[in-house]
Amino acid sequence: MTSIEGSDLTALVNVGRSVAGHFERIGITRIAQLVDQDPVELYERMSAASGERLDPCLLDTVMSAVDQAEGRPGRPWWHYTPQRKRLQAQRDR
Numbered sequence: 001m002t003s004i005e006g007s008d009l010t011a012l013v014n015v016g017r018s019v020a021g022h023f024e025r026i027g028i029t030r031i032a033q034l035v036d037q038d039p040v041e042l043y044e045r046m047s048a049a050s051g052e053r054l055d056p057c058l059l060d061t062v063m064s065a066v067d068q069a070e071g072r073p074g075r076p077w078w079h080y081t082p083q084r085k086r087l088q089a090q091r092d093r
Contacts, residue, residue, distance in 0.1 A: 013074030
């Protein structure tokens with residue numbers, strides 16, 4: 001059994017094997033590890049681990065995963081796109 005198969009991350013809406021793999025590369029293998037995490041920091045760590053800037057839509061998915069881990073309802077990743085764009089605009093100022 002691979003570690004992804006032993007992970008519960010794929011129980012989250014929007015998290016499949018690929019996204020679970022990004023989490024695993026930064027040491028996140030369980031939903032409980034997402035509680036109180038900063039989605040932007042997780043995304044930045046994922047990008048650093050991959051050696052390239054990952055698709056910004058992955059950040060939307062990470063935001064969704066953290067929300068679910070903290071007890072909020074699962075929503076499609078695109079629900080988070082406007083929030084991500086606001087965050088990026090604030091950081092670019």
